[in-house]
Amino acid sequence: MSAVDEVPYGTLDLLILKTLDSMGPMHGYGLARRIEQVLGRSMPLSQGSIYPALVRLEQQGWIAARWGVSDTNRRVKLYHLTRGGTRQLRAEVARWERTTALVTRFLEAKS
Amino acid sequence: MSVRRHLHRLVALFRGRHLDRELDEELQAHLELAERDAVASGMSLDDARRAARLALGSVAATREAHRDARSARWIENMMKDARYAVASLRRDPGFTATVVGVLALGIGANVAMLSVVDAAFLKPLQLHQPDRIVQVFETSRSGGFNNTSAPDFLDWRRLGSSFAALAAEDSIAAALTGDTEPRRLAGKAVTGDYFEVFGLHTDRGRTFAAEEDRPSAAPVIVLSHAAWRTEFGSDPDILQRHVVLDGQAHQVVGVLRPGPFDREETRFWKPLALNPEEHPRDWHWLTVYGRLAGDATLAGARDEMEAVDRALADVTPAFKRDWTISVEPLVRRLIGDELRRAIAVAFGAVALVLLIACANVANLLIARSSTRTKEMAVRAALGASRGRLVSQLLAETLMLCLVGGVAGVALASVLVRVADAVLLAGVPYLAPLRVDLRMLAFTGAVVALVALVVGIFPSLQPSIRDLAGSLRQSNRGSSAARTRLRRATVIGEVALSLVLVCGAFLLLRSLQKLQYLDTGISVENVITLSANLAPSAYASAPAAAMFYDAVVEGLEAAPGIERAALTSHQPLQWITQGEGLQAAGREDILNVRYKRVDAGYFEALDIPLLRGRGITRRDRLGAPRVVLINEALAARLVEYAGITSPIGRIVKLSAPHYAAKGMVYEDFEIVGIIRSERVAPPGRPDPPVVYVSIAQVPRPDFRILVRTRAEPATAMAAIRDAVRRVDPRLPLGDMATLRQVRSGTLQRATRPAWIIGSFAAVAALLAALGLYGVLAYLIVQRRREVGIRMALGAERRDVIALVLRDAVAMIAIGVAFGLAGAVGLTRVIGSLLFEVSPLDPAMLVMACATMVVIGLAAGALPAWRAAALTPLDVLREG
Numbered sequence: 001m002s003a004v005d006e007v008p009y010g011t012l013d014l015l016i017l018k019t020l021d022s023m024g025p026m027h028g029y030g031l032a033r034r035i036e037q038v039l040g041r042s043m044p045l046s047q048g049s050i051y052p053a054l055v056r057l058e059q060q061g062w063i064a065a066r067w068g069v070s071d072t073n074r075r076v077k078l079y080h081l082t083r084g085g086t087r088q089l090r091a092e093v094a095r096w097e098r099t100t101a102l103v104t105r106f107l108e109a110k111s
Numbered sequence: 112m113s114v115r116r117h118l119h120r121l122v123a124l125f126r127g128r129h130l131d132r133e134l135d136e137e138l139q140a141h142l143e144l145a146e147r148d149a150v151a152s153g154m155s156l157d158d159a160r161r162a163a164r165l166a167l168g169s170v171a172a173t174r175e176a177h178r179d180a181r182s183a184r185w186i187e188n189m190m191k192d193a194r195y196a197v198a199s200l201r202r203d204p205g206f207t208a209t210v211v212g213v214l215a216l217g218i219g220a221n222v223a224m225l226s227v228v229d230a231a232f233l234k235p236l237q238l239h240q241p242d243r244i245v246q247v248f249e250t251s252r253s254g255g256f257n258n259t260s261a262p263d264f265l266d267w268r269r270l271g272s273s274f275a276a277l278a279a280e281d282s283i284a285a286a287l288t289g290d291t292e293p294r295r296l297a298g299k300a301v302t303g304d305y306f307e308v309f310g311l312h313t314d315r316g317r318t319f320a321a322e323e324d325r326p327s328a329a330p331v332i333v334l335s336h337a338a339w340r341t342e343f344g345s346d347p348d349i350l351q352r353h354v355v356l357d358g359q360a361h362q363v364v365g366v367l368r369p370g371p372f373d374r375e376e377t378r379f380w381k382p383l384a385l386n387p388e389e390h391p392r393d394w395h396w397l398t399v400y401g402r403l404a405g406d407a408t409l410a411g412a413r414d415e416m417e418a419v420d421r422a423l424a425d426v427t428p429a430f431k432r433d434w435t436i437s438v439e440p441l442v443r444r445l446i447g448d449e450l451r452r453a454i455a456v457a458f459g460a461v462a463l464v465l466l467i468a469c470a471n472v473a474n475l476l477i478a479r480s481s482t483r484t485k486e487m488a489v490r491a492a493l494g495a496s497r498g499r500l501v502s503q504l505l506a507e508t509l510m511l512c513l514v515g516g517v518a519g520v521a522l523a524s525v526l527v528r529v530a531d532a533v534l535l536a537g538v539p540y541l542a543p544l545r546v547d548l549r550m551l552a553f554t555g556a557v558v559a560l561v562a563l564v565v566g567i568f569p570s571l572q573p574s575i576r577d578l579a580g581s582l583r584q585s586n587r588g589s590s591a592a593r594t595r596l597r598r599a600t601v602i603g604e605v606a607l608s609l610v611l612v613c614g615a616f617l618l619l620r621s622l623q624k625l626q627y628l629d630t631g632i633s634v635e636n637v638i639t640l641s642a643n644l645a646p647s648a649y650a651s652a653p654a655a656a657m658f659y660d661a662v663v664e665g666l667e668a669a670p671g672i673e674r675a676a677l678t679s680h681q682p683l684q685w686i687t688q689g690e691g692l693q694a695a696g697r698e699d700i701l702n703v704r705y706k707r708v709d710a711g712y713f714e715a716l717d718i719p720l721l722r723g724r725g726i727t728r729r730d731r732l733g734a735p736r737v738v739l740i741n742e743a744l745a746a747r748l749v750e751y752a753g754i755t756s757p758i759g760r761i762v763k764l765s766a767p768h769y770a771a772k773g774m775v776y777e778d779f780e781i782v783g784i785i786r787s788e789r790v791a792p793p794g795r796p797d798p799p800v801v802y803v804s805i806a807q808v809p810r811p812d813f814r815i816l817v818r819t820r821a822e823p824a825t826a827m828a829a830i831r832d833a834v835r836r837v838d839p840r841l842p843l844g845d846m847a848t849l850r851q852v853r854s855g856t857l858q859r860a861t862r863p864a865w866i867i868g869s870f871a872a873v874a875a876l877l878a879a880l881g882l883y884g885v886l887a888y889l890i891v892q893r894r895r896e897v898g899i900r901m902a903l904g905a906e907r908r909d910v911i912a913l914v915l916r917d918a919v920a921m922i923a924i925g926v927a928f929g930l931a932g933a934v935g936l937t938r939v940i941g942s943l944l945f946e947v948s949p950l951d952p953a954m955l956v957m958a959c960a961t962m963v964v965i966g967l968a969a970g971a972l973p974a975w976r977a978a979a980l981t982p983l984d985v986l987r988e989g
Binding site: 032048053 | 133138143145167168172180181
């Protein structure tokens with residue numbers, strides 16, 4: 001069972017970008033928790049799968065990381081959105097909306 | 112994927128450990144934070160820990176997924192394989208050194224040989240558009256090369272429209288005198304467009320102007336760059352200087368750019384200043400080169416010269432009515448058929464060596480992999496995929512081949528340096544031999560090919576195909592296919608090596624024949640030097656004749672000198688001058704080689720007189736002209752004019768003028784017959800030769816022969832002194848002992864023998880190594896069988912016989928195939944042999960015997976080892 005089967009492929013990246021955009025800098029655990037909360041019980045997330053996604057986004061230059069301190073004084077890696085990431089998020093959201101709008105129209109027309 | 116991502120993935124390869132550590136810390140933080148949250152929501156510590164781990168999932172899987180995401184895994188695997196390969200090769204240095212050595216030999220020899228082929232056949236000559244440069248010459252009915260007469264050359268130049276430029280050259284030499292010791296410089300007298308034909312440009316100054324190409328013009332010369340450097344100390348004011356050549360001041364008008372002409376012996380060029388009235392049509396002395404015009408083709412030029420030949424039929428002298436005009440590309444003339452063939456054969460030989468080396472390495476690898484079957488099986492059981500195992504084996508092979516390739520290139524660069532000097536001495540305009548980028552690319556291709564051929568064998572083995580199976584069984588069985596494969600490679604190796612060994616033996620036999628080649632002269636303690644009389648000081652024939660007498664007398668009076676003699680042409684070399692001989696009552700003219708010698712020549716070289724008398728001091732200018740003939744000419748005279756007793760006969764023979772070009776036919780009396788001295792290259796029959804008295808037909812350039820009492824080198828000072836006393840301004844050049852001349856003449860025939868002989872030795876050694884490897888391995892496999900046999904009462908010699916029988920079987924089959932191959936290749940090697948048939952039975956038998964002995968020697972060690980086994984040893988091993 002891999003995480004990819006649980007969260008539709010490619011959407012995890014978008015969820016991370018969106019979360020960082022609205023919540024500001026976060027560590028990996030925080031991100032995983034936040035996404036879990038938003039997804040609810042309907043779509044369980046293996047928290048570990050967030051880390052490969054993070055390194056992928058980091059290498060693309062959409063997010064950046066630095067070592068910082070959590071509210072409980074634990075040394076953690078904090079991720080934040082870069083300017084490129086913000087642009088990417090906007091583009092992704094726009095594309096997503098276009099796609100859903102298209103699919104919705106298509107489905108409605110059929111019924 | 113974006114470029115940026117690729118870059119990151121590459122960088123991640125090298126930061127793997129650091130990134131792993133960071134991830135571990137991050138995951139640790141993740142777990143701690145999750146635990147705290149769980150505890151805060153009221154769980155017990157243990158439950159909280161479990162819940163945190165459950166939510167995170169497998170740490171190991173996350174780590175793997177992280178690695179997959181962040182870096183190019185296939186590269187990472189490859190690097191791991193490479194590291195593992197290096198480690199496993201270092202564990203077995205003996206094996207590694209053997210394989211690398213074998214590969215280095217094979218690859219090095221091939222790269223070196225290919226750079227020879229490249230320079231000789233593929234790269235253009237180091238001249239401007241060399242494929243447009245041709246040589247134009249006359250060919251008699253029997254083929255060959257003839258020089259051209261001045262009027263013929265002028266007619267060709269006038270009528271031939273296929274050439275952008277057509278130039279003639281005449282080889283000359285001049286004494287350079289000045290503030291230092293007089294020196295002899297080789298030069299060329301050339302017509303004006305010579306430099307255009309060869310596309311030569313000057314570094315400083317200019318080439319000849321049109322008006323300087325006339326007989327009346329003031330004397331000028333152009334220097335080669337090398338001459339300017341070495342003879343004139345790179346004098347920056349050289350163009351303001353007058354250089355004294357043969358006593359006459361010459362203005363230096365130009366210095367050539369550095370280039371291929373610096374490797375030639377020609378140091379200066381001067382205008383040829385042709386004056387057609389002076390030069391009769393039957394006096395052949397010019398070498399003609401042309402550059403094809405822009406749109407002209409070689410075939411077109413040939414057709415045109417054929418037409419020119421027909422147009423000139425009326426003025427062509429009778430004796431060469433059936434001659435034709437040849438147009439050949441310069442490169443064809445420079446690299447003759449003989450050199451071409453020798454290079455091709457040597458290239459074939461190295462290719463064979465590489466093939467044998469490959470077979471050997473494959474063999475060694477199979478042997479090695481068979482001892483590692485279990486290691487492979489264990490790794491497979493632990494989860495390594497078959498692809499990973501094969502790629503691991505290939506990585507090891509590739510690593511070996513890479514190291515072998517590097518060592519091979521190092522070897523090649525040494526070999527190339529040796530070959531460069533040899534090849535450039537023969538053909539100066541060749542591109543220098545280099546192990547350049549293209550050669551490295553070729554090496555890369557060879558290495559890759561070798562790695563593929565050699566690496567595929569071990570990975571095709573049953574043990575790899577069925578890993579689980581090989582874990583179950585002990586290393587006894589399952590190797591029949593492998594053994595067959597190894598036997599086949601050894602048989603192949605023996606066969607290929609035998610082909611080379613046969614070639615080597617035939618060439619060595621030919622070499623031996625050459626060493627004992629009867630040259631007809633005695634070469635011991637004879638030194639030869641060239642001399643050139645300056646026309647200004649020796650304007651007439653009598654002056655030259657007087658000098659001859661004086662110099663021989665002076666030399667023979669000097670200490671340590673036994674005899675001195677003069678000749679127009681170096682002994683043991685082709686006599687380049689050909690003249691006509693006409694018997695009384697015959698229309699047609701016999702073409703003979705024309706050599707001028709003095710009274711002491713035959714005695715100094717121990718050439719026996721067969722009949723009549725030799726040349727004496729009384730045969731001088733003004734006395735009746737005499738001529739001696741060699742045996743070949745005596746035989747020729749019988750069929751030419753039915754002359755069976757030539758002594759006392761008067762024949763018409765051309766007598767060239769002393770300084771001017773041209774000749775007249777004069778009466779000569781045949782006074783003696785001598786035994787032929789060798790004039791033609793080995794393997795060719797002696798041409799007919801006439802010997803005339805140099806005093807009766809003098810010429811300004813000649814050679815001095817000195818027979819010394821002790822080592823010739825010790826008499827050098829005495830020789831110099833004696834000549835200087837006669838003429839202090841006469842430079843001596845081109846000094847060599849006859850022994851050196853002899854080996855130089857033979858060298859063209861001996862060189863391929865040495866090259867192929869050494870390749871054959873290497874190949875035979877490799878084959879022996881292969882045989883040894885297989886037999887030794889088979890013995891290890893059959894230890895049990897041997898032990899049981901011995902337990903049942905077999906003697907040690909039975910065991911030895913058992914092993915050797917195996918060896919003999921493989922050798923016999925290999926030798927049979929090899930002989931078939933050698934017989935098939937007779938045509939290739941036949942042309943390189945001197946007085947040896949390519950099917951010489953003695954040599955073939957010896958080659959086979961050598962191969963069998965080498966094979967048995969390779970088998971003896973394993974056999975002896977097997978015999979040293981005791982049944983107990985083997986049975987204890989279980």
